[in-house]
Amino acid sequence: MGRLTSENVELAREIIDRYPRSRSALIPLLHVAQEQDGWVSTEAMSHIAELLGLTPVEVLGTASFYGMFKREPVGRYVVSVCTNISCLLLGGEELLEHCEARLGVKAGATTPDGVFTLEDVECIAACTDAPCLQVNYRFFLNITHDEVDRLLDDLRAGRRDEEVPPHGTLTRVRPRVPAERWSGHGAEGLPVLPGQSR
């Protein structure tokens, strides 16, 4: 928890090498941290700053812009219920209330067992299938209250592990970029300006 593990440091170094300017690796590294811990801690941000030659507050400045980088611990599953206009018209608010009742926490909170964090979100670009929600950013479209109950039960019981990995995992298959395509390498790499670390 906190700083990146040695495997992740190695991964981070590889990611950094893909870019002509190390700072470009900032968001990918925040994802690595979030995948490791489920959220992005201050220790992780400091560590990322070290790896990139930035100050921690420069990392925070970027991390805090993105609502999907969680800077507080969240549950294994983050349930994001859309309450924007299309979903609202088709029962989004009711869906959120139902989730609240079912999980026993208000939107914005995490269940005491640390399994679920419930949040209401603005339009998640699935209006044609309203009302909808996401669990760890995987869509569940046109969903009814019964389906929500089943989904939450399945998640808690671990029956959906294949489909919905823990919060922070973007994808199970990590794309590898062959070294010859790293733009930070070779003579074609962008010139390093004076005073600038690569």
Place this chain on the structure above:
Amino acid sequence: MAEADQKEKEEEKEKTTVTVTLDGQDIEAEPGELVIAAAERHGTYIPRFCYHPRMREVGMCRMCIVEIDSGRGPALQPACMAPVADGMKVDTESARTKKAQDGVLEFLLINHPLDCPVCDKGGECPLQDQTLAFGPGESRFVEEKRHFEKPIPISDLVYLDRERCVLCDRCTRFADEVAGDPLISFIDRGNHTQVNTFPDDPFASYFSGNTVQICPVGALLARPYRFRARPWDLDQVESTCTACSVGCRIAVQSSSNRLVRKLGVDVDPVNWGWLCDKGRFDFEAVGSDDRLGAPLVRAPGAEDLAEASWSQALAAAAEGITRARIRRGPESIAVLGGARGTNEDAYAWSKLARTLLGTDSVDAQMGDGLPAEAVVGLPRATIDAACAADTILLLGPDVKEELPVLYLRLREAVVERGATLVELSPVETGMTRYAEASLRYRPGEVTELVRALVDESAAVGDSERPGGLAPASAVREAAALLRRGSLVCLLGRPSLAEPAQPVVDAAGVLLDALPETTFLPVLRRGNVAGALDMGLAPGLLPGRIGLDQGRPWLAREWEALPGGRGLDAQGIITAAAEGRVGCLVLVGADPLADFPDRELARRALAGAGFVLAVDCFLTDSSRRADVVLPAAAFGEKSGTTTNIEGRVSRLHQKVTAPGTARADWMIAAELAFHLGGDLGFDSVDTIWDEIERLAPSHQGLTRARLASPEGFDGIVAGTVHDAETHGGPPSMAQTDSPGIQGALAHTKVDTLASSAMGTADKPDPSSGLAMQPPDPSGGGGGGTGTVAGRPAVLRWTPGPSAGGPPPLDRYSLRLVTSRRLYDDGTFVHHSPSLAPLAPGARLGVNPADLAPLGVGTGARVQVTSGRGRVVLEAVADPGVPQGSVALAWNQPGPGAADLIDVTLAVTEVRLETLSVPAPTSGRGSDA
């Protein structure tokens, strides 16, 4: 032919400006100039918050929106982002412009708390002023404003009130672009954007105070000024900071006869408006309750100093001096100090010492600088010249710690303009990350490294490590950088644990090999350059002339001059310790704190016959004096000061000194009367006039010129009579393009430097370190020519360098010690906001040297040298090479001065552990 030339020139001139129509009037602008700047130069102020001429434009606040027509019809555009173009039409008064300004201000005020009555900025606030001048008068916003916790400390010196912030990005840009300390940033960007630090990682920048000055609202507040005054009660004078020898131009402000604020003033050749936090906030010491306000005298045989009247104290001082003079001869009198006052102070003391005291044993440096001949006699560069040089060679202490605003200028030269920096230093410094090559050397061995770098005949073998540490390949690469074009060397003492000689020898080697090199001395004490110019060094007379050449010239106006060269600080202190000093005068000098060898200084104060101290505070040293005379401090006296470039600028009095304290020069003049003489001074002006008349380097630097607009930037002494032969004084006119001015200044100095070559006989650079005055016929050399009867200013030429490197003791570590910005110096110590920032004496040790001791960071270690023993906390520091240890100079408590023996070439220490190994602090490992 000439006509064609003329025409071509005219055409060229035409091409160099563009014509813009501003509110119906045609104006000429520089190509690439921003509309907002061009308009301002022509008297039209376009309102702004984020635009700052010394930083990159960002177009953040939209306050500067005006109607601009670049040929495709008028459109609203931010004037701070739009470069001028030929034929452009700008309308700053159109109805659309007005509406846009109304809108932006109404919008900016939506979340602004309008707590002007309790805001420091109220009364001088750009948001207030521009709302009044350009704003809508009324807001339609009735909803709840954003709320944040009222001011939070973002550093030990700065508070941030996020509710007042208009998100202009000035402070954050400053921190990143100018200071290179991006420790504040916009976070939670969106509806809740705020400026903040990372948790537990404060904005601990040496330059944080600048953000307070440039914040266009009252969001950033300086702790030392907060709630201390209202702008309309402030009274101000233009002055120059004397906290170090960069000489930043400032405005000094007071309220109710107390200094409350220093603001940076933007001058091109020096500080560009910036100040360091020490310079900005050390005014607190001036108003300290600990200031001396009355003379103190120790009655014969008495334990304690007791208050006395000035006439009693001066009589006692005169008696002490006279007794020493009669019983032991004038050579037994010595004067230390004078680098903290004004030029006029220094001149008065220099004259008093040479005439009525009859001694040449005077030294403004405390054995912690460079030999005076080298400082005044080396071809000198300006700051602009250094920044415009192709290669900058650093051979001195950490510029960031000692001369902070010079660090900003150098950093800018490297980061923004691609100058090449080569650093030679015993440990990593604040400049290292900007250096293209940074070579380490073993303390005491810098001359060898420089020889390997510049002496083409000294081929470096592949396995050699010149200077003990740097691999041959790195040396060769750095050597090539030094020969890439113009070269300016920043020369100072990288470490006080070794003598100045190796550095001076290195400068000699450098000058021999690359005679076009110019030098910028890196010396810290506020007016050290001025004091040396005024002759406060043995063998030197005012105006950068040697004692012997100057004698016939000065003897016409000064009475008698001492027969031979006197002792420098180390000589004086050694002589005093041996009981050979009958009277020691300390003019703002504290040898117990500042002299590198505290044991020797202690014996000197005990061994000196009679001690007279002139000081603002009772220091460890002045406490031991027989008579203490209270001196006026910065802000309490007028005069001039000289920075490292030789630039003379003015100081003005703003408040009155406590009690009966008075300026150093007045004390010298009074003392002269009590000694039966007369210095002939009744004001700083009479002193300056005499300096201008008698000091060859200052000829032509008249009071009128210093007071003119030209003098606002300060005028570099020593270039003046040169300029006269070229038909006029150098132009110091303000320009918007410092780069251009820098280039000009560089050419000028280069010419000076090359004309300096090949003159006269060589002074012996080691003579400054001799214990006995050397044979006058052998040293103190310099130019021989005279200008209208005046002796020419001294030119320093390298002497033979002293022997090889000191033998290596493999069982010891070599000590490196240099200053930090915040230390136990008198002014920091007495400034409540700054004193806690002194980092303390911690011993930096290479991890590989610490490991065998079985301890890590935080362990207490006993450090033993041939001189003494101190117990310090160790810090594992990979920036310190193996075989060396680093210690900050002059921190509270025991430290480096207790370990150094000034007679040795290096300070060898051994470490022993004292405590159980502390866990290595910092981060644990991954697992």
